[in-house]
Structures are given as C-alpha cells and as structure tokens.
Amino acid sequence: MNTNLLLAGFGGQGILFTGKVAAYAGMLDGKEVSWLPSYGPEMRGGTANCSVCVSESPIGSPLVTAPDVLVAMNHPSLEKFEKTVVPNGLIILDSSIVKDEVKRKDVRVVYLQATRLASDNGLMGLASMVMIGRLYKETGFCSEASLFEGIKRSVPVRKQSLMDKNIEAAKIGIKSGE
Amino acid sequence: MPEKVLMKGNEAAAEAAILAGCRHFFGYPITPQTEIAAHMSNRMPKIGGIYLQAESEIGAINMVLGASAAGVRTMTSSSSPGISLKAESLSYLAGSDLPAVLVNIQRAGPGLGGIQPSQADYWQATRSSGHGDYKMLVFAPSTVQEMVDLVVDAFYLSDKYRMPAMILSDGLLGQMMEPVVFDESKVKKAPEKPWATCGHGDKREHNIITSLFIDPYDLDAVVKARYERYEHIKENEQRYEEYCTKDADIIVVSYGASARIVRSAVDAARKEGIKAGMIRPISVWPFPDKPILSKINDVKAFLCVEMSMGQMVDDVRLAVNGKKDVKFFGHTGGVVPTPSEVLEEIKKINRGA
Amino acid sequence: MKFEKPKALTDMPFHYCPGCSHGIVHRLIAEVIDELGIEGRTVGVAPVGCAVFAYNYFSCDMVQSPHGRAQAVATGIKRANPENMVFTYQGDGDLAAIGTAETIHAAARGENMTVIFINNAIYGMTGGQMAPTTLIGQVTQTSPYGRDPKTAGYPMKVCELLSTLDGVALAQRVSVDTVKNVKEAKKAIKKAFEYQMEGKGYTIVEILCVCPTNWGLSMKDSLKWLRGTLMPNYPVGVVKDTGAKCKSKVKEVK
Numbered sequence: 001m002n003t004n005l006l007l008a009g010f011g012g013q014g015i016l017f018t019g020k021v022a023a024y025a026g027m028l029d030g031k032e033v034s035w036l037p038s039y040g041p042e043m044r045g046g047t048a049n050c051s052v053c054v055s056e057s058p059i060g061s062p063l064v065t066a067p068d069v070l071v072a073m074n075h076p077s078l079e080k081f082e083k084t085v086v087p088n089g090l091i092i093l094d095s096s097i098v099k100d101e102v103k104r105k106d107v108r109v110v111y112l113q114a115t116r117l118a119s120d121n122g123l124m125g126l127a128s129m130v131m132i133g134r135l136y137k138e139t140g141f142c143s144e145a146s147l148f149e150g151i152k153r154s155v156p157v158r159k160q161s162l163m164d165k166n167i168e169a170a171k172i173g174i175k176s177g178e
Numbered sequence: 179m180p181e182k183v184l185m186k187g188n189e190a191a192a193e194a195a196i197l198a199g200c201r202h203f204f205g206y207p208i209t210p211q212t213e214i215a216a217h218m219s220n221r222m223p224k225i226g227g228i229y230l231q232a233e234s235e236i237g238a239i240n241m242v243l244g245a246s247a248a249g250v251r252t253m254t255s256s257s258s259p260g261i262s263l264k265a266e267s268l269s270y271l272a273g274s275d276l277p278a279v280l281v282n283i284q285r286a287g288p289g290l291g292g293i294q295p296s297q298a299d300y301w302q303a304t305r306s307s308g309h310g311d312y313k314m315l316v317f318a319p320s321t322v323q324e325m326v327d328l329v330v331d332a333f334y335l336s337d338k339y340r341m342p343a344m345i346l347s348d349g350l351l352g353q354m355m356e357p358v359v360f361d362e363s364k365v366k367k368a369p370e371k372p373w374a375t376c377g378h379g380d381k382r383e384h385n386i387i388t389s390l391f392i393d394p395y396d397l398d399a400v401v402k403a404r405y406e407r408y409e410h411i412k413e414n415e416q417r418y419e420e421y422c423t424k425d426a427d428i429i430v431v432s433y434g435a436s437a438r439i440v441r442s443a444v445d446a447a448r449k450e451g452i453k454a455g456m457i458r459p460i461s462v463w464p465f466p467d468k469p470i471l472s473k474i475n476d477v478k479a480f481l482c483v484e485m486s487m488g489q490m491v492d493d494v495r496l497a498v499n500g501k502k503d504v505k506f507f508g509h510t511g512g513v514v515p516t517p518s519e520v521l522e523e524i525k526k527i528n529r530g531a
Numbered sequence: 532m533k534f535e536k537p538k539a540l541t542d543m544p545f546h547y548c549p550g551c552s553h554g555i556v557h558r559l560i561a562e563v564i565d566e567l568g569i570e571g572r573t574v575g576v577a578p579v580g581c582a583v584f585a586y587n588y589f590s591c592d593m594v595q596s597p598h599g600r601a602q603a604v605a606t607g608i609k610r611a612n613p614e615n616m617v618f619t620y621q622g623d624g625d626l627a628a629i630g631t632a633e634t635i636h637a638a639a640r641g642e643n644m645t646v647i648f649i650n651n652a653i654y655g656m657t658g659g660q661m662a663p664t665t666l667i668g669q670v671t672q673t674s675p676y677g678r679d680p681k682t683a684g685y686p687m688k689v690c691e692l693l694s695t696l697d698g699v700a701l702a703q704r705v706s707v708d709t710v711k712n713v714k715e716a717k718k719a720i721k722k723a724f725e726y727q728m729e730g731k732g733y734t735i736v737e738i739l740c741v742c743p744t745n746w747g748l749s750m751k752d753s754l755k756w757l758r759g760t761l762m763p764n765y766p767v768g769v770v771k772d773t774g775a776k777c778k779s780k781v782k783e784v785k
Contacts, residue, residue, distance in 0.1 A: 059437055060443075240600035240607065241607035241610070242606040243596070244609075246607070274595075375592035377591070377612070377616075378591065390595055458648055501590060
C-alpha cells in the first residue's frame, strides 16, 4: 500500500512533528518514506504543512500535490487543499477548530474534535497526536507498534518527559475511531 | 549494521562531513541550507571540531581556504546567492590546488530570486563558478542517502585530485527527510598532505600555497598540467545511474531532485507501453557522456528535464553532437515539475511531435 | 656585531622599489621569528598588493590569500592548527578597503593571530591610487585634485577603529623612518607575536611606511613627508594594549 499524506495547520500545532512520526512509522515497517515541509517566511507564525509519502517502491517526488489523505487542522488548510485530495481519498478534520464542512462528495471525511479531546484529557497542545492516532485507525498506513515507536524516535531528547503524553494522545485518537 | 535514521538532507550532509573526518566547518546562514550550519554548530563542539560562523560567505570560503592549506578536511555550505559570493575563492582554491568540499542547496535565482528549490546554478557549478580556466568536481545527489554517500566521496576525491568538490543539491533534497544510514566502512582516509602549510618544523623547505604565476609561460604550463588531471578525471570519475534504458526509445536525462520526478514519469510511460528510460548523471562534472554515447544509436530522442530554463541540456547536446534530437522541459523560479507534465513531454516525443 | 640576514628570510632578492619600507618590515618580522625560535611553526599569509611575493621571502610556510581575505584565511589556518603562529602581512587597500569586513570580524572574534599592517596612504602595486588611508588633500592617481572628503570621505584610522573591539589585545602604530622608530617597531612586532604565543588574542601592528615611487618624491622628501604630514594624522604609539597595566593609553614617540 502506498500512502501520500498532506498534513496542514497552524505553526505550533505540531504539524511537522506529526509528519515526522508518520514517516518514522512507515520506515520502521520497512517501507520507503519521505517527509517534506513547506519552508520559508510562511513558516513564521503562519500556516505549516508537510508532505509525507509511505510507499512500497522508491519515492519519486516527495512533494504531495494529490494527497490520498489530508489532515487539516485549520480552516485555511481545508480551503487550500480540499480540492487536491484524490477521488475516494480521505480528509480528517480537527472539527474543534474547523467549523466548515467538506463540500466535496467524492471523498471520505472524518470530523474529529481533536483539540477538545486532547484538552479534555489534560493533553493540551497534543491534538495533532490525536489526529495521527485516528489517521492510523482509518488507513492502517503503518502498524500500531511502529506508530508508537515512531513517536518515541521523533520526540526530541529535551522533551522526553512528554513522551508518554504523546502516546496517550495517539491512543485517544485510535479509540475515537473504534 | 549501522542504524537507519530519518534525517533532513541538510542535516545528513553535515553529519556525512563529520563521518568523513571534517572537523572544520565555516558557515553563514541562508535559506534553504541553514540546517547544515545549525547541525554543525550543535555537533562540532561535542567532537572537538570547529564550527565558525563567518562574517559573510566570502569570509567562510576563505577560512576554508586557510584550513585546507593547513591540511585538514574542511567544508562550507550555502545556497545560490551565497555561492555567487564564494565564487572568488573557488577560483583561488582551484588555482592553488587545494581540496575543499562545498555544498550548494540551490534556490531560485537570479538575484535574490526565491527560496524554493531550483537547479539553475548548473552552469555556475560546471562552467564558471569563478574566473579563469578551472574545474570543480560536482556531484548531484537524488536521495538523502546519496547526499551522505556523495559528501563522503567528495572529501576523498577532492583530496585525491587536490581540487574543490561541490555537492550540487537543491532545497527539495535539503529540506526533505528520508531514512539514511551512516556507514563508517565507506569512509576513505585522507592521503598524506606533504604540501600543507602547517609549519615546516625545521624538517623541510617552506611550503608555499599560491595561485600566482607571474610568468605567462609558467602559468600556461601549470594550467595545462591541471587540465591533464581533468582529462584523467573525465575518463575515470563519471558517475551515473541508468533506469529502464536497455530497450528505451526515449531517454530522459535528469539529475538531482528532478530525476525523482522523471523516475515516476518513466514508470507511468512504461505502463502506457511507451519505452522510456532515464539516464541520471550523478557527477555533473565530469558530465557522464559515456552512457549517452552508448545509447545514441538506439533511441529516437533525448529529453532533458531540469528545474531551470535549460542548462544541463547543453552538456547533453554536446554529447549527442547533433546525431539525435534533444528536447528540453523544465520549470524555474522554484516550481517543481510534476510527473504528469514530464509524461506529457515523453508522449509528445513518442507521437513524433 | 656581525650583520647577517635573518634565518627566517630566504635568499630570494626582494623585488621592492628603491626606498620602499617593505624590506625593513620583512626583516623585522624575520628577526622576531628568529629570536622567538618559531620559524618551524609559523605560517604567514601574503596579501594581494606589492607584498604579494612575501611568500617567497619568508622561510616559514606561506599562503597567498585572495585580495582582502588574508585574515579569514589566517583564521582557517589558526583554527586548523592552533599551535601554529600565524601572521598576515597586508597593505592599506587589502586590509582597510576590500578586506574591512574580514579585518573587523577577525578582530571582534579575538582571533589569536598577528596582523602586520603596512600604511603608506596609497595603493602601491596598481600604481598609486587613493587608499582608505589617503590623507585629505593628498593627490593620487584617482584623487587628482587631492582627496576631497565631500566626495571621497575621510582617512581611516585602523588601530583606533579596532581598539574599540574586545577581542583586540594589542593595537599599536609604529613607523620605520628612523633607527629609533625601527627599534620601536620591532619591539611592537615582537610583543604582538609574544601575545599570540600567550593566547592573548588579536594583535595588530600598523606600520607607517614610505612609498617614494607612488608618492613621486625622493627618498629624503618621502621621509620628510612621512614625518611632517603622515605622522601627525596617524600618531604612533600604543592605541590598545590589554597586557599593559596602568600605562598611559597613547605613548607618543618623538
């Protein structure tokens, strides 16, 4: 299975980190992976997005222009990328932030109150981990063990204390899809 | 077996230099290569190396010149506008027969241009990075792993041939993460450097590093001798990858990041029954004309795909020498071509357009 | 006392013009290198300018630098082998015009090296053009009506400029116009090298020199002009010395 992911939201929501977790998870499953962020002035407090490819074969362009899955954590991201999702693709929205509904009828949509779920469970700022838990549950782009290991490998040394909370948030995401 | 890690191209380039024994890095920030400097500033103090943030790209490359003259493996990195600033000393390095490794994470030009990926510095890297008759070794990675491997090899070959080597990459490779392995067994030790200016210790005559030869006949002889070395390199150091070329009617020539897109386009063309293939130069100087010459009679046409207005296409045309049609497709300004665009070009050629 | 060529100079004859001060300064540096016994671990950096061939004259290892970049090159050499004694030899165009950024930042970093700065208020090798140190009213090929500050700005006092930087351990201006001043110059050069040996930081010795060829003056008149015109604008003496305690800041040498 090949999965092209596009993750988008505000800077500070952990978009790039979440993408890295996804790439790590794919790598640990023995797949080819790539991760590419948007970069430049737009990163300074504005929107952030990153492309992640998880594939059985060598990856061509790491720039995802037609995602299989769009993870959108703010309104501008949905507006900008909704139309790029492949037909029969998947859009996962953080519906505690994005109030609009997806207009397209040819894609599957998951509305997940990730930010609210995170804060309800004392996991402020970890909504993106809730999202990736759900992403895993919906697509099975990686194994569960690799997802958790991917989180472990991605959390920087200075933030090791937050490891368990990241995993907890991902588990909430997984559970939300059961 | 060393562990596989996920790393940005920029960080991987820096870590590869450390693997190759580089302990002297002189840098200056510029998007999209800054992670190289940042990684070095983090790592060097921990391993007894030097990270020095210079006052400018000019300062940085001249510190490299000094450290190289002193006999150590040394590196600097920048992105396009910064490479223009380093041009002067690239010429001095070559003219003084000094090794050094330079990384160019290309962005769009001319001028301040943009910060998105580009391959518009090909001419600069392979033709005229600075004044005078000289060449640099130029390698163009297409994956983050290849970035690592080529940085390691660039140090070795730069030392071996006593000339500067450039990693010609771009913002896409620099910014993207892929799994990489750092394999120490691939590192080749630096040769002895009896020419280094590190103090003669009262044991030998004084060494002089200079690019000045005031007598025209002296300079003529020095440059000609250097060009003999270049000829040897052209014969022995061409690097390339062939993909689906065995039975190909149409061969796409592409390097670095754009070769990734071309690979997808070739796959798509094959699915449609079009016999497309790719030659991917890994060394762009020396330019790998051998695989092109070997295929010249078997193909209908060549197509060159670059993130520029067409620069490497000159080298393809020089190799083909009018015997076959050489088409070009590219985007510039930071726009990355898509596989479907390239496929469309392949189809056009296939239709005989 | 037998007068001999210092060991740190090669047998290569100097190419400098008659009357030029470069020969004296080369000799002083070589004498200091000999006296300190450091030739084997010294690396010099030659500039672009009249002194470009300095690499042929000093017996220590030598590197020829791009124009103005000597102190960046020296930084690379010193950082690669900190046990080396590293000096640059630069003129006023090389150091104070095209190489200003490299100079100021090497000083600001407190690079542990020695800069020998030849100030003769003119470009020598290119044939007598205006330098950053050219005096107001001074006629050169590119200031044919005399340097006019309204269009060409003011002369740069390099030692004073650099003395504001914390990385500078020694900034001293000397002259080589009299026996006494030559001795003083050698003392300053020696002190600069000693400071480097002690790891004190950046040291610069600015040396007022004559350029009879491009000044268009006889040797005698050149010395007169140096004393009467150049020196009042560039007073000799210690401008900064972190090693000297409780000494007056500027010592005038008459």
